[in-house]
Amino acid sequence: MDVSKIIRMSSKNQITIPKKFVQLLELGKEVECTVRNGAIVIRRLTRIQNEDFADLILQDLISEGYKGDALINRFREIRSGMKSAVSHLVQDALEYAKQDNRTTEERLNDIFGPRD
Structure with a gap:
């Protein structure tokens, strides 16, 4: 399921991820941000704890x-x-x-x- 939304970037280059996206992807306090094929990809961060x-x-x-x-x-x-x-x-x-x-x-x- 693709969900899309246009969001604004602040003067400090910050964005707010829509609450619906955060809930849908079950995002935590940190996310992984990658530049791939000319796009910024933000995804849930999964770490293996020591x-x-x-x-x-x-x-x-x-x-x-x-x-x-x-x-x-x-x-x-x-x-x-x-x-x-x-x-x-x-x-x-x-x-x-x-x-x-x-x-x-x-x-x-x-x-x-x-x-x-």
């Missing part, structure tokens, strides 16, 4: 034998490096994607197998 991985990190550290202050210190160390690690993963994925000459159909076949 807390989402906290239990997994703690399980690994406990299984490795960490306890007490050593556990806390190692957990903080790993958690502080999460953003950098994810950033490197994203960069690696983008580089791989640039070098991947397969068609979309070929990529889908590699993931899901050929269509029946």
Whole structure:
């Protein structure tokens, strides 16, 4: 469903997103803003919080034998490096994607197998 509305831009280059759009897209306090093909694209920001991985990190550290202050210190160390690690993963994925000459159909076949 396409919904369109003309809105004004303030003298400070600010816009107000119509309430209907905010509700329709369930926007939060922050949005992602991208320039794509000569258009500004605004979309819901979805972030993976570090807390989402906290239990997994703690399980690994406990299984490795960490306890007490050593556990806390190692957990903080790993958690502080999460953003950098994810950033490197994203960069690696983008580089791989640039070098991947397969068609979309070929990529889908590699993931899901050929269509029946």
